[in-house]
Amino acid sequence: MISFICNNKEVTESCTGGLPVLDWIRSQTGLKGTKEGCREGDCGACTVIVGRPGDSGIEYSAVCSCLLPMGDIHGCHLVTIEGLTTGNSEDLTPFQQSFYDEAASQCGFCTPGMIMSLTGFLLGSHKLTTSAAIESLDGNICRCTGYISVKRAVENVMCELPEPTENRLEMLIEKGHIPEYFRTISVRLSKLPAHSTSVDGPVIAGGTDVYVHSSDELAGRHPSFLSRRDDLGRIVTDNDLVRIGSAVTFTQLRESSVITDLFPDLKEFLSRVSSTQIRSRATVGGNIVNASPIADMAIVFLALNASVTVSNRIIPLSEFYLGYKKLDMQEGEILTEISFTLPEPGSVLSSLKVGKREYLDIASVNSSMLLRIEDENENESNVILFARVAAGGVSPVPLLLKRTGDFLKGKILSENILQTACSVAVEEISPISDVRGSKEYKRELLMAQIRAHLTRGVMK
Ligand SMILES: Cc1cc2nc3c(=O)[nH]c(=O)nc-3n(C[C@H](O)[C@H](O)[C@H](O)COP(=O)(O)OP(=O)(O)OC[C@H]3O[C@@H](n4cnc5c(N)ncnc54)[C@H](O)[C@@H]3O)c2cc1C
Ligand code: FES
Ligand code: FES
Missing domain, CATH: 3.30.465.10 (Uridine Diphospho-n-acetylenolpyruvylglucosamine Reductase; domain 3)
Incomplete structure (x- = not known):
């Protein structure tokens, strides 16, 4: 069994540990904001945020869900684009609003991935500079809007954002970048049931090589995860x-x-x-x-x-x-x-x-x-x-x-x-x-x- 929190909901799944998270999201949750582009880690359309309990609390980072095995998110907080807001169409995060204001999205296929990369950047530990925020989009490809309006949209948000002196999570909740339920995640993760699964697959470290060429084969296996x-x-x-x-x-x-x-x-x-x-x-x-x-x-x-x-x-x-x-x-x-x-x-x-x-x-x-x-x-x-x-x-x-x-x-x-x-x-x-x-x-x-x-x- 694999237990984790997806957005604001506790989940326990009996799927294989090797199943790519992208496939689980798109086939099992009804959440279609996470897009499938290349399946090779190249386009960034499938970007989600994963929060993993670490030495200094929950450490969040943006990752490609096409190369991420389900078994590796046990005990973690998985955030999709739908988890950044309450679900009301009027309720947009500052980055979403700024993309809208600057017409930084044309067909929109790449946009959820870009918003997830930018929000993952805010949730990380980097200094909150505009250039670092733009750099955090280095794994997101847009094929129709171009990047100038995207950069403008990012600049508008970053110049309004203070460098947090103490609690970054609280500042991001206050500014509307993430919803209030993020406050409860740490305690809720600690109450998840322990992992129990058999291993019948290869060793996987980050999966960024093996999933590019063996995703379908690994989807049916229970690999052994070195990240544990x-x-x-x-x-x-x-x-x-x-x-x-x-x-x-x-x-x-x-x-x-x-x-x-x-x-x-x-x-x-x-x-x-x-x-x-x-x-x-x-x-x-x-x-x-x-x-x-x-x-x-x-x-x-x-x-x-x-x-x-x-x-x-x-x-x-x-x-x-x-x-x-x-x-x-x-x-x-x-x-x-x-x-x-x-x-x-x-x-x-x-x-x-x-x-x-x-x-x-x-x-x-x-x-x-x-x-x-x-x-x-x-x-x-x-x-x-x-x-x-x-x-x-x-x-x-x-x-x-x-x-x-x-x-x-x-x-x-x-x-x-x-x-x-x-x-x-x-x-x-x-x-x-x-x-x-x-x-x-x-x-x-x-x-x-x-x-x-x-x-x-x-x-x-
Ligand atoms: C979009 C994209 C861009 C990339 N860009 C670069 C780049 O610029 N430069 C670059 O060098 N690489 C790049 N790579 C390749 C890849 O990210 C790296 O080679 C990465 O270091 C592989 O590490 P991993 O932990 O993801 O390996 P995995 O995919 O988990 O494993 C690779 C292989 O090694 C085995 N393995 C892993 N760790 C161990 C271990 N400790 N002991 C025994 N066996 C082990 C696995 O069983 C598997 O066979 C890129 C990949 C992608 C998808
Ligand atoms: S689908 Fe392109 S990076 Fe995952
Ligand atoms: S808006 Fe169409 S790919 Fe970026």
């Missing part, structure tokens, strides 16, 4: 080791002070990885196990010389990938942790990706470089003390460019050295031509990224 394992959801520093649980999401990584204090530029890179809805679910472990040659997290952790823990074996990530989608891991094993040693003081991590679109696109080529350059003030020669480079989209696996890093070590940065480093890197890779670009283009992209990493490193 608290031990896999933490980021800690243990002496000089940073340890990241495999079920840590991209959003948690982006908001972790442990990570952003060490690597301030990673936050910006992560904002170009998937979308707000996908980052709330996608996990670091899932990214590494999925073994895509362009996995964004894999290249970052390769540059950090990270290791992965699988059944108590600690394996260097650079040795974990044995070939295209082949891992040093047996079926049924769980990757529990990613860990790396704190880099030397003065090290800079630079990560870049180039795709066909700025938002919501996987890379044609991505790369990450950990770099330490001699302090310019002591010696103006820019000696590279250390460099480790990794790249994706240029071989069957996310690749550590060992020879390029070794070549750079001890060199004084100059145009000549930059050119030679690019030539060494190109010799290490074997890109293929595909929909993301020709092999020649991918070589050019990698060389441009290596230049950018090194020149950025000097400017730090």
Whole structure:
């Protein structure tokens, strides 16, 4: 049985845990505001908000219901567009009213998803700035209105919204963004019956890879959910080791002070990885196990010389990938942790990706470089003390460019050295031509990224 609160109503369901929440909403509830577009996490039309009890109360986030399994919302608050108001057609939230006033909706298919993303943003913990609100729509595609009137509608609401000093939930209720019943949810969730279900399916972390290609098959199964394992959801520093649980999401990584204090530029890179809805679910472990040659997290952790823990074996990530989608891991094993040693003081991590679109696109080529350059003030020669480079989209696996890093070590940065480093890197890779670009283009992209990493490193 799966128990949760849908909008203002307690629900207990006996469906399979693998059924996508989108299918349950549209077939079982009569609530049709949640739209089905791509079923691949790309369009955002199916966006709902999920509130999960956490260390600091209920943590709400906007997610794609097409990639969200029912078993993963047990004990949670599921909010659809209908749950934001009382049901009276005159009763609109400020965002809904502003979309109406600014004619920010034409056919209306994408509008519920946009309102849910914006409300999910308000319910989260971000600073309430207009630019951050607009950024929260990075996973919502509109194909007929265009985005200018949408932006205007968002700006109108955000400039009226105070930064809450204490209770954000109360402020949002007072301003009409959410109904009063939200006050009761915390207590009501704690009274839900415990979960009882058998497991006859695969391991699911965030589901953002498996549901894209196996949604129909998973709908009839009872998968095992890693999000239920608290031990896999933490980021800690243990002496000089940073340890990241495999079920840590991209959003948690982006908001972790442990990570952003060490690597301030990673936050910006992560904002170009998937979308707000996908980052709330996608996990670091899932990214590494999925073994895509362009996995964004894999290249970052390769540059950090990270290791992965699988059944108590600690394996260097650079040795974990044995070939295209082949891992040093047996079926049924769980990757529990990613860990790396704190880099030397003065090290800079630079990560870049180039795709066909700025938002919501996987890379044609991505790369990450950990770099330490001699302090310019002591010696103006820019000696590279250390460099480790990794790249994706240029071989069957996310690749550590060992020879390029070794070549750079001890060199004084100059145009000549930059050119030679690019030539060494190109010799290490074997890109293929595909929909993301020709092999020649991918070589050019990698060389441009290596230049950018090194020149950025000097400017730090
Ligand atoms: C719209 C969209 C945009 C995307 N954009 C990007 C992008 O920009 N960059 C990028 O790198 N990726 C992107 N992805 C891919 C995906 O979000 C990531 O690869 C994500 O990290 C997968 O993690 P997950 O937790 O969702 O994996 P899941 O789908 O839950 O699992 C993937 C596979 O790994 C297995 N698995 C998961 N965790 C473990 C574990 N701890 N131990 C053992 N097996 C495990 C599962 O059984 C499954 O086979 C995108 C996906 C979508 C849908
Ligand atoms: S239906 Fe397109 S993101 Fe879910
Ligand atoms: S209003 Fe038609 S797709 Fe956005």
